[in-house]
Amino acid sequence: MEIIILSLFGLAILLLAAYGYKISAKTAEDYMLAGRTIGVVVMFFFILFAVSSSWTFYGYPGFLYLHGPAYIYFIWGSVAGFAALYMFLGPRLWAVARLNRYISPVEVLSERYESPLLRLILSIMLLAFIVPYIGIQPLGVGLGFKALTGLPVIVGALYTVALLVILVFLGGMRIVAWGNIFLGAVYATAILGSLIWVVNRFLPGGLTEAAQNLMVSNPELLSAPGPLGYFKPVIIGGTMVVGLLAFSWPHIVIGVMTARDKLLFKWFPLLIFVFGGVFFYTIPFIWGSLVAPAVMPGVVGKEAVDSIIQTIITKYLPGWFSIYVLMGVIAAAVSTAAVQLLTSSIIVSRDLIQGFFKPDAADIKIIRWARLSLIGVVVLSLGISIWNPMAMALYLTEVTIPGFAQWGPALVGGLLWKRGTKQGALTGTLAGLIYLIAGLIYRPLFFEMHPVMPTIIVNMVLYIAVSFFTPPPSEEIRSKFFDEVDDFLAAK
Amino acid sequence: MREILKHTPGRIFLIILFLSVVGMLFVPRYFTSKVLVFGWMTLPLAAGLIFIFVWLVAYLIYFFKYWPYR
Numbered sequence: 001m002e003i004i005i006l007s008l009f010g011l012a013i014l015l016l017a018a019y020g021y022k023i024s025a026k027t028a029e030d031y032m033l034a035g036r037t038i039g040v041v042v043m044f045f046f047i048l049f050a051v052s053s054s055w056t057f058y059g060y061p062g063f064l065y066l067h068g069p070a071y072i073y074f075i076w077g078s079v080a081g082f083a084a085l086y087m088f089l090g091p092r093l094w095a096v097a098r099l100n101r102y103i104s105p106v107e108v109l110s111e112r113y114e115s116p117l118l119r120l121i122l123s124i125m126l127l128a129f130i131v132p133y134i135g136i137q138p139l140g141v142g143l144g145f146k147a148l149t150g151l152p153v154i155v156g157a158l159y160t161v162a163l164l165v166i167l168v169f170l171g172g173m174r175i176v177a178w179g180n181i182f183l184g185a186v187y188a189t190a191i192l193g194s195l196i197w198v199v200n201r202f203l204p205g206g207l208t209e210a211a212q213n214l215m216v217s218n219p220e221l222l223s224a225p226g227p228l229g230y231f232k233p234v235i236i237g238g239t240m241v242v243g244l245l246a247f248s249w250p251h252i253v254i255g256v257m258t259a260r261d262k263l264l265f266k267w268f269p270l271l272i273f274v275f276g277g278v279f280f281y282t283i284p285f286i287w288g289s290l291v292a293p294a295v296m297p298g299v300v301g302k303e304a305v306d307s308i309i310q311t312i313i314t315k316y317l318p319g320w321f322s323i324y325v326l327m328g329v330i331a332a333a334v335s336t337a338a339v340q341l342l343t344s345s346i347i348v349s350r351d352l353i354q355g356f357f358k359p360d361a362a363d364i365k366i367i368r369w370a371r372l373s374l375i376g377v378v379v380l381s382l383g384i385s386i387w388n389p390m391a392m393a394l395y396l397t398e399v400t401i402p403g404f405a406q407w408g409p410a411l412v413g414g415l416l417w418k419r420g421t422k423q424g425a426l427t428g429t430l431a432g433l434i435y436l437i438a439g440l441i442y443r444p445l446f447f448e449m450h451p452v453m454p455t456i457i458v459n460m461v462l463y464i465a466v467s468f469f470t471p472p473p474s475e476e477i478r479s480k481f482f483d484e485v486d487d488f489l490a491a492k
Numbered sequence: 493m494r495e496i497l498k499h500t501p502g503r504i505f506l507i508i509l510f511l512s513v514v515g516m517l518f519v520p521r522y523f524t525s526k527v528l529v530f531g532w533m534t535l536p537l538a539a540g541l542i543f544i545f546v547w548l549v550a551y552l553i554y555f556f557k558y559w560p561y562r
Contacts, residue, residue, distance in 0.1 A: 068534075069534040069535075069536045069537060070520065070523060070536045072536050072537055072540055073516070073520075073536060073540070075540070076516065076539075076540040076543055076544070079544060080509075080513070080543075080547060083547065083551070087493075087551065087555070088493035088496070089493065091561060092493075092494070206532070207531075207532035208530075208531040208532045210532065211528050211531060211532040211534075212531075215526065215528075219526055222526050222528065222534050223523055223524055223525060223526045223534070223535070224520060224523035224524060224535075224536065225524070231520075231523075233520040233521045233523075236520040236523070236536075237517040237520060240513075240516060240517065244513075262561055265561075266555050266556070266559065266561075266562055269551050269555070270548075270551070270552070273544055273547060273548040273551065274548065277540075277544040278541065278544055282537070285537065289534065289537075290532065290534075416493050416494055482494075486494075486495070489495070489560075489561045490560065490561065
């Protein structure tokens with residue numbers, strides 16, 4: 001039964017990818033940026049589910065179950081970060097990329113700062129942080145697969161990888177974006193449906209009953225710092241700041257460049273606030289912070305806690321629904337990893353291969369390199385995840401997010417600050433990156449802060465200071481990246 | 493964002509957003525209280541919903557009435 005349903009699900013993905021291949025224009029712009037034709041509704045699903053990985057089913061509710069409700073501050077920060085990207089940076093990045101036919105955000109910055117060296121550094125840095133992150137998704141699915149079917153973890157992981165490769169290889173950005181509507185709908189109905197079902201069955205008094213039960217059995221779960229004393233005010237604040245830096249996630253930034261027109265930037269935040277912030281992200285929050293501890297208290301051990309929702313569903317709901325939920329988790333994993341995978345392959349083909357070795361390559365070659373590199377990236381990321389699975393969970397919060405943040409100052413300054421210079425961008429980015437690596441090797445260098453805090457401050461200060469002490473960008477660059485963009489955006 | 497900084501409504505918009513972030517960083521000291529809004533909503537959830545509501549209202553007013561590229 002499980003195998004048949006999952007095969008049908010795989011077939012649906014295959015058909016979607018084949019359709020995308022059939023209708024694509026076979027140009028680099030079409031494969032990598034969906035021909036810059038994504039409208040606001042597709043963009044919303046595209047971005048929401050590019051962000052909502054299997055972490056929203058495993059890691060997030062598991063952490064809430066262990067440490068109480070304050071972890072939601074990461075979500076509040078992230079929602080504001082994504083909205084800020086679309087309100088403040090998005091229109092300019094979209095306009096300059098459209099005017100100059102740029103395909104990758106790294107390409108935009110290398111042109112803005114007139115620095116191939118910056119292109120190389122940013123490409124390698126972003127790949128180093130995004131590639132292991134991709135591998136976490138199939139591995140997470142593999143664990144769910146094992147729990148439901150009894151098959152080894154690698155079977156579920158390979159199944160997910162196969163879906164990923166088919167979707168991205170054939171479909172490109174357009175089908176990854178459209179596919180996220182289908183995948184997101186499966187995931188949203190699975191997680192919301194399971195929540196409603198479990199509440200109806202075990203908590204006739206609804207969420208109030210869940211909260212009252214916890215008030216009696218484990219009241220520390222209803223407040224900060226939580227049962228283990230983790231969420232002190234400074235940690236809660238730091239968690240929100242880390243969330244705010246979501247504007248710098250490269251697979252989200254590239255989404256901006258696929259927009260059809262500038263009106264998207266007017267409407268998109270509305271969907272993010274209402275459907276993302278108020279609705280979607282509160283579902284796993286309610287699951288992990290209220291319902292799971294009320295229905296199944298006393299679970300210990302990180303792996304068991306991470307699987308708490310799946311355990312409850314498997315134990316108390318019908319088998320066919322458990323399969324549907326697993327399908328939802330696969331959908332969440334694929335929707336995120338596909339965007340990350342495509343972003344990585346764009347960086348490899350456009351920024352590294354074409355940028356440094358084959359500047360005059362035809363579109364068909366760029367697409368071929370992107371397809372080949374995505375296979376390399378997926379094999380590498382899965383290999384890293386299998387080789388060292390325990391370190392991967394830490395990699396996400398302690399390494400990936402601080403790593404992504406290191407191109408933040410150069411990105412923001414490059415788009416908004418005329419005075420930002422190549423020397424400032426290079427110095428700030430390199431200093432932040434070296435500090436991050438050194439601190440990860442020798443933790444006291446972070447002074448008991450989250451890795452992102454001291455590294456981003458050093459990066460930002462150096463970017464601004466060095467920019468002030470070095471010659472300003474040329475008039476040509478200022479005109480191309482500011483005056484022309486202003487005129488283009490101001491036009492009706 | 494450059495266009496937002498160039499006029500008064502934009503600057504007011506940014507100040508409101510900034511103050512709401514500061515407020516969010518200030519209120520966690522009260523999260524030790526086990527107060528439940530509507531009988532089930534914990535304080536970090538309630539604070540975040542208010543925060544999102546402030547951003548939503550500020551965004552709606554600014555982007556639909558004052559944003560130069562609207």
